[in-house]
Amino acid sequence: MFLRVMLVFVALALLLYGGICMAMYFGQRQQIYHPEASWRVQQPPDFELVNEGVRLRGWVVNPGHEKALLYFGGNGERIEDSRHDLGLWFPDRTIYLLPYRGYAASEGEPSEHALVSDAQALFDRVARDHTTIAVVGRSLGSGVATQLAASRAVERLVLVTPFDSLVHVAAGYFAWLPVNALMRDRFESWRYVNDIHCPVLVIRAEDDEVIPAERTLALIKAFKQAPMVQVVAESGHNTVQDHADYRVSLERFLR
Template sequence: MKLLRNVVLALLFLGILAYAGIVAYMFVNQRALQYDAPGAIIALAETGLTDAREVAIPVGDSMVNGWYQPPRPGMPIIVYYKGNSGSFSQEHVRYEQFVADGYGFVAFDYHGFPATPGEISQANILADALAVYDWAGANGAPMLIWGRSLGSGPATYVASQRDAEALLLETPFLSALTVAAERYPYLPVALVMQDQFPSNEWIAGVTEPVLIAHGTADVTIGVSNGERLYALAPNPQALWIVPNAGHSDLWDAGIWNQARPFFEKARAP
């Protein structure tokens, strides 16, 4: 009986030790697990953006690199906050559509992503996001905010701190912590996760009209995240849920046909 008890205690100890090792590994490597930064940079000259230019926007003592094109007279600028993977330049088709319809845009890589060297962290991403918004807003054009996936976090944060015309969130999370907890329910993510992006808290300060778009087949950020975030918005205007659409399917599914009338309505007197 004593031998059996010792074996059970030893196994329990080993189990605790293994669990602690997993938690420690997740803590030390969490940003490598959370962000998927590497990717090719597409040259501006290889796109259809013939009137856009490369910009280096100051953020404290450093810069973030991106592209900018002013709008046609009387039209707004879309400040675009990219998702978690690769470079902003890979989504040039979106920017080409924006400018074809008269909108200006600014898009960029956060620190630590391909076009902008540096360290990835929530603090740096939020600082980058605010600096780019303020830089673009200095020309006096009306401002629109579009955040996709990871970018929904800084987009919501900026909208809570600044007065834009509208906020569009594409495949947003309720918070990054929510996604992590859903993905790793057996880990104490709330205790160890550093970059939690609490959009569920920031949305309370968003007075702009809000459109949220999500797909029911999104396995990266479940559709309930978008639905729950929309329910918290003080000024909800539209919830576009696309049946059978995955995390990267909404552009092809026609999100621009939802975004454009939403932006026009938000800007109407």
């Protein structure tokens, strides 16, 4: 009798665990991408790009310059709100802010393939009008920016609060799940860094509460040629841009 009860409990536990794994697998993109904050668009988009039949709408700041800057934001970031600061910090560059699929006024659904493909299409479009293109990727955007820089002739690359692999980050939060087997959108930046042939700056938040320090350090270590590193003291994952060291390090590196 006792053995039968134990077997029932084990079977129920396995069913529950399997159900959690299935929910994680099919719902993982809802965990990765959070476009909700960007849906209330306050400034009408003034730039449009169609890629793979999907219409993306964003903003161009400081039009008409020879040099360009592409900015890829975090998974819950309103890149619309960066227009003012980036425009002031880089008056000599034309800045392109193109929300991911499903973010702001862009159509479609986000995925790793979609975001990287859109970034490459954006680069190719911008390259028609600009001689040099620098790229900044923050948090999730660092995964997009890394793959872009590995496949295109980027002038300079800045990775803000980056990680080596989204799989490794998720495994730290869900150590009791087979994350490696479940994740489809992996953003394994460490695989691409040695295909990058431009100067690289990594900006770390000293008190990053979202991306563990070891994940950023693992990415830095993966480079054969060590990137420049700036640690913004007393900053968190979502507040690093509020510190003067962040602005100064960006300005010095990109100017």
